[in-house]
Amino acid sequence: MNNLENLVTSIAQQAKRASYKMATLDNSTKSKALEAIALELENNRSLIKAENALDIKQAQEKKLSPALTDRLTLTDQRINDMIAGVRSIALLPDPIGKLITSKILPNKIELKKIRVPLGVIGIIFESRPNVVVDVAALCLKSGNAVILRGGSESEHSNRVLLSIINSGLEKINFTPDAVQMLPIKDRVAVNYLCKLDSYIDLIIPRGGEGLIRAVVDAATVPVIKHYKGICHAYIDENADITMALAICENAKCQRPSACNSVETILVHENIAADFLPKLEKLFNKNHVEMRGCESTRALVPSMKFAHKNDWESEYLDLIIAIKIVHSLEEAINHINTHGSHHSDTIITKDREAQRRFVLEVDSAAVYVNASTRFTDGGEFGLGAEMGISTDKLHARGPMGINELTTYKWVGLGSGQVRT
């Protein structure tokens, strides 16, 4: 092992030891730790802003986009939000120790299934420094140790937030090994982390598809992730056109850079001649670039031609692909084949079409007559979120504190042996 590999291994071992202590903590101890962090953040506002200013200066020198620079920036309001977030997580019910099921086996063993923390969670993320605080609070509340690895663009902000969290924990004699950070400069540190399945129980990568694929390829540790969000709105032949227009506008334009924004609209051929010219008008007003299939362009000739790869593109921008389909079945097949199994919606008054769409679309979240933009931990009432999963194992959709837990079988006997 080289020095970096040694360092990553020793961080992971410390986290594992800390996690064994954390699994035994009661809710009031965890609440004290969260309040200590909240207080320490309050008392160090100017330090946070000073360190954050270094990241912003660097972003400006590197000419990062205004959108990216904005995501880096910690205003007083955003610091308030972080502090309020920590306190609201402290108020959530503690999932740990909850009895899931219990039964007496025929041999009189009392068999219980009890909720326990996962152990050590690794999170790899980009840009927004508030992730450090959100993730630390969610992991502490659910009794997990966490190892963070942020992007170099927010290195100063991430470091200062980590040191504030650790100093809060130290003030109440809580182990600072509960929240640690990997060295940022060396990308290979992530590769070492991904293979430490003796110490790390879960890795959550958040960021571009390239980053996530690299983590999955390297990992022997289980990974929960979403590569991208290619979400669809299907406008059925029995749609309410006014509702369909409002949902398309919201799902595309309200925040185009979000993973739960729509990238493709599928339109039933029987409603296309009525719907598409109205959609064109709406999207022109919103400066959305429209790319259509041949049949779509026959109705709206001003539109660009959609190429094969448009059906699998996550634009994250004011661009939309539009396709006319002959049937509900064709729409469902298109979504299951080209989508990313994230969030898809059908707009229709037809109950049978609603039923089939909900049953057959293979996505984390399926909507009827609502925007796809609701796939979010906050909107779903889960508190904050660790990320969104398009995987099927363990957690699907937004992940909150419950998704950071597992269970343990406990068998209470009186000398039973197997015959």
Add this chain to the structure above:
Amino acid sequence: MNNLENLVTSIAQQAKRASYKMATLDNSTKSKALEAIALELENNRSLIKAENALDIKQAQEKKLSPALTDRLTLTDQRINDMIAGVRSIALLPDPIGKLITSKILPNKIELKKIRVPLGVIGIIFESRPNVVVDVAALCLKSGNAVILRGGSESEHSNRVLLSIINSGLEKINFTPDAVQMLPIKDRVAVNYLCKLDSYIDLIIPRGGEGLIRAVVDAATVPVIKHYKGICHAYIDENADITMALAICENAKCQRPSACNSVETILVHENIAADFLPKLEKLFNKNHVEMRGCESTRALVPSMKFAHKNDWESEYLDLIIAIKIVHSLEEAINHINTHGSHHSDTIITKDREAQRRFVLEVDSAAVYVNASTRFTDGGEFGLGAEMGISTDKLHARGPMGINELTTYKWVGLGSGQVRT
């Protein structure tokens, strides 16, 4: 892509298409499919036994151990058991479509969490041909398509069982793509399968640690597994010695080749002088080879010396490692450090020691005053089992039909958009 990679990809694509149909099936259709399989197995006993005889002949030529040859053998009784197994799985409650939670969001969207199949499951296994039938039945019942890959030692038996299952399915016009098998000869086929994360939702490898590590290293598809079973019995200072002896005998001797058998016994120093000579007598009678730490050998000098790697050895044989510990805490640390997080038991009358052991031992199953041999889908009342997981994600311990499902979020709206 070469020919083999093409073949594996096309098997996986067919399975994915079949899985979409299977997700929509009601329980009575799935029951009919299982009954068709049971009938076809009944009607083809002589064919099964003839093909099985070829595997047995080959095993004898290759001088496989009698234990391994026995595991390959399909007697009339074992064929009866397979058929009864299929019919008992048909009778289990259908997990699919079950409402897990439901709430009305503040914006009036009705948000439901509904149980759905995983999709396509790959299973890689060795030796016992009855796995083909058990796994096919569990996957059909839970609405999943499955791709099997057995060992070459049972190739004839596996093939004939697959063709019988498919002919049963065809008789009721059920897609035979629901249950498929990879070409057995070429080991690299498994590597291709492990990377098809567009089509395969879960891989379960069952077999030796080498096989499982190779799958985990190659996979981009999520994997659930246990590498090995290093299970412990901890004899506390307040143990009932008669009970402790009975549990040690059962957990070591009843079926030493099972993953839930005990490999290490930890003994509190205050009870060792009383307990160990009795254990020696018992294990001598059972022909168990004992390997002890230095303090253990001071009390039972006839014992071999346990080396460092004995604490992490899965003997699967009549061999046991024994260590004297100074405290409950030392016992828990030893188990968490050297064990495989499978099944561990404490023998004690002390309630506080029971509580701490249950809370702090980080294993899939933790017992108090009972044998570790109970970690088993049948014993836990789950019906049959797909395998046992020492992972923490998704499933921990024995996996039945519920562990082959995931959930989907369904949002029923009336035009809601996000503000």
